[in-house]
Amino acid sequence: MGKFQLITKGLIKENPTFVLLLGMCPTLATTTSAINGMSMGLATLFVLVLSNMAISATAPYIPDKVRIPAYIVIIAAFVTILQFIMQAFTPDIYKTLGLFIPLIVVNCIVLGRAEAFANKNSVVDSACDGIGIGIGFTFALTLLGLVREILGAGSAFGFKFISGDGILVFVLAPGAFMALAYLIVLFKKVTAKKGE
């Protein structure tokens, strides 16, 4: 598989949110607006690329029996670095996303890619895979955030285009489940047509 394919497959074919259905917790919790969804996606992308590269580089030296704890420590180290960077440069976003930044450690996408791809491929390929899956995740979260923001608050990326409130429930918890359900169905429909 070429480098370009590695990067693009995460967007549609192996989209972590709509197709693989991984990492549901941050997907539902942080997509109250398009900006929040995008920030969470980019934060995960950062950790995913770095941890993929580190794990791919160290995999030959890690004994098979303790590989999962070792991967988790590597991922947790990058998450801690990310926490420092975000606290310093984007304190507002860090505050809104709150607990879900440290919770990237237990995001199944990151550990999943380590186990399924990074530990048996080269550093460059793993980086491309991380970028691809990360972009797919960011795309999904931004889309879900955008849908919820348009319906729930009548705005897109913070720009308000209707006066008054939207359908408030879409910003709250039930709307998250509902919007994601319909987006997955739409995604299935669209990709199924393309495949025919």
Add this chain to the structure above:
Amino acid sequence: MEYILIIISAIFVNNILLSQFMGICPFLGVSNKLSTAVGMSGAVCFVITLATLVTYLFQYYVLVPLHIEFMQTIAFILIIAALVQMVEIVLKKVSPSLYQALGIFLPLITTNCAVLGVALMVVTNEFSYGGEPHMLNLVESIVFAFATSLGFGLAMILFAGLREQIALNKVPKPFQGIPIALVTASILAMAFMGFSGLV
């Protein structure tokens, strides 16, 4: 009185699954059958309470005195992973029947974000139950963790019951599987919204 408020708030108002979105993977993954949902809830309940106790003590007796609070994420996940492993070994020896019941769910719990989420919540967030916002003390943290895991169990078991019924009905093809489960979860979350404002 405060303990009652903590319990009601953690189970109903701020339900960990339906309003905080932590632990969605097992919520969607193992809720096909009522019996597995009960098993998973039991294992999660046990681990969350135990993990919160250990991480709380670790935070205030190791990390804070040494001024290395930034190691929180790494330390907590390691503690949880080790704890789950230990619980597995101890259960195997002490109570094989309980191990049989919970066994397969235990390894999954390490990456359940509800466990790390609750452990982090009690040491980073301030809570206010009627009075001044304050950090929870040890007993309050344990009560909070236990009540939160009860909330997890309640949502999980309700949801599994609903999904068993849905499995018997005809569902449009694109909605089969996860999408219809998400729609169900949405309606369940709406029902839980009725509790907001209770505390």
